[in-house]
Amino acid sequence: MVKSLTLFFLIMIVCTSNGQEVQLPVDFRQHNLAAYNSSLFSPVFSLYGENAHAVALWSRWQWQTIDGDPSTFLINYTGQLNEKSAIGAGFFQHNTGTFLQTGGILNFAYNINLGTNARIGIGTNIIGFNQELAGNIFQPDPNIQLPQLENSNQFVMQFAPGIQLSVDGFRIGVSSENLIVISKDEPSSPQEIYLVHSSYDFPLALFSDGNSYIRPSIYIKSIPSFDTQFGLNTLFSTSKFWAQTGYNSFYGISVGAGAKLFKQLSIGALVEFGTDASIGDKDASFEIVSRFSFGKQKTKEDNNVVVEEVNEDILKELAKEKEKKSLDSIASDKQKAIALNKQKVQDSIVNPLEAAAKINGQKELEQERIDFINAAKLAKDEAAIEKAKSAKIAVRKELKQKRKDSINAVRLAKIEANKNKVERTKTASRKELKQKRIDSTNAARLAIVETAKKKAEEDKIALQKALEQKRVDSINAVKLAEVEAQRKKAAVLGKTATFEENKSKTKGHYEEVESENAQLPGYYLIANIFGTKRYFESFMKTLKDKGLAPGSLYRNVNKYNYVYLQRYDTIDEAERARINKFNGRYPDRMWILRIK
DSSP states (O other), X not given: OHHHHHHHHHHHHHHHOSSXXXXXXXXXXXXXXXSSSGXXXXXXXXGGOSEEEEEEEEEEESSSOXXXXXXXXXXXXXXXXXXSEEEEEEEEEEEOSSEEEEEEEEEEEEEEEEETTEEEEEEEEEEEEEEEEOTTOOOOOTTSOOGGGGGOSEEEEEEEEEEEEEETTEEEEEEESOSEEEESSOOOSOOOOEEEEEEEOEEEOSSTTSOEEEEEEEEEEEOTTSOOEEEEEEEEEOSSEEEEEEEETTTEEEEXXXXXXXXTEEEEEEEEEOOSGGGTTSOOEEEEEEEEEXXXXXXXXXXXXXXXXXXXXXXXXXXXXHHHHHHHHHHHHHHHHHHHXXXXXHHTTSOHHHHHHHHHHHHHHHHHHHHHHHHHHHHHHHHHHHHHHHHHHHHHHHHHHHHHHHHHHHHHXXXXXXXXXXXXXXXXXXXXXXXXXXXXXXXXXHHHHHHHXXXXXXXXXXXXXHHHHHHHHHHHHHHHHHHHHHHHHHHHHTOOOOHHHHHHHTTTOEEEEOOOTTOOXXXXXXXXXXXXXXHHHHHHHHHHHTTXXXXXXXXXXXXXXXXXXXEESSHHHHHHHHHTHHHHTOOSOOEEEEEO
């Protein structure tokens, strides 16, 4: 289904342009949704909002003014049921410049805790919308039949799953914007859009609420029939404001900022400037985002509550243990006091005279010991003082000598350095003069060699041009002969039918033009037409990858490349191939172009 939409988009751009126009990819162009409505970028992101509940609005105007197309509008509600799951619902209108898609989106995401701060988040977006041609932007050429537009109005459902691994501040995930597509149109080959993204949150201590961080991220997006997009985004968010900048390989550089008011309302804008050569002449794209939050705001303080409760329990346990130890200590001290009282009672029974004599003797011995210690300390201090004076004098002499030696060494080094500098200057001057002479000689020789080489190259190019022109003239002569032979053959066989007969036979899937650039007459089974070389080459590669051998015709009248599957001599052969889908090898729609 997505392949058919892409094909419709390509054909309508060709028919509405006078030259080569840039084709927009078929996704929602949601690569800048880093802060709000980010569940459209990946369905898992609804688990990581700053508030439990929020309603956000996102508007994008692509290369246009506010009243222009293509544009995208999304209003979305996101709510967290608990710590592990979140839901969302929204309404959107997506104008690609060709189709107008109007519908709704449902989101569900769930976190699986792996322990040690690791989680796996899974989620999905269910997108349903009605698709129709956008206004009067398409004015078909009456001379070209476009069967691909017959089923442009239809209802489409898409399932967009995603998965993400988170470890602390690091995240890496993958999602698909249209893994399963359901519509009334006939099924075609798979055209899924895939996205791989990764980011890391660095917390910042800017305000007291602890909600400030910077988040660099990188992503790669694969869109069928388009070049793979890669991009970078950096989001700087605080409780007062947010700012972001980014780069996308197709859309260019983006810069945005916004303010957070009253802790509930946020509003901001973003501007995007194209850097690719194919969109260099386009105006800047811009986006407006706003969000109204309600419910409890999540901060790091919420996590601290759990830590404080745990610490309080630990303190209670420690207090109980300390109280138990104190009781044991009191019991032990009581036993020691009883034993000491018993000893005192026994000592009181000893003869009081013996006890007094014993005490006096002990006092005299203690006094003698103290006097001896004081005398030893005094002698030791005097010797230490003398030793310290001698050491101080020796250190001063040594420092003075070292200072003299250092000054002399510096003077000698300066003298030696000046001598070396003079010698180096003389040597450098001699070398410089010698090198200048060598360079002058080499330059003269090189100029002679370059002149001879340039002349030989010019002669070679002139010879190649002459040979190429001769070959082209020969090929053109052969082609003209073949064209004339085919015309004569058609006249002899009498197989030429009128335009009305052939158009009736093919039920309108038929056009005829005059031959240009010696194009071979016949009936060509056309698969598609392009005015843009980039997408013409991409379509040719897709057909070749399917095992087909397509050809192409370039018409100077309208500057289009016509991609055909095969040329036939008769209208009947071409019509049979169109009806049987080129023998079942090409399921999409085709028409017949006759070169007369």
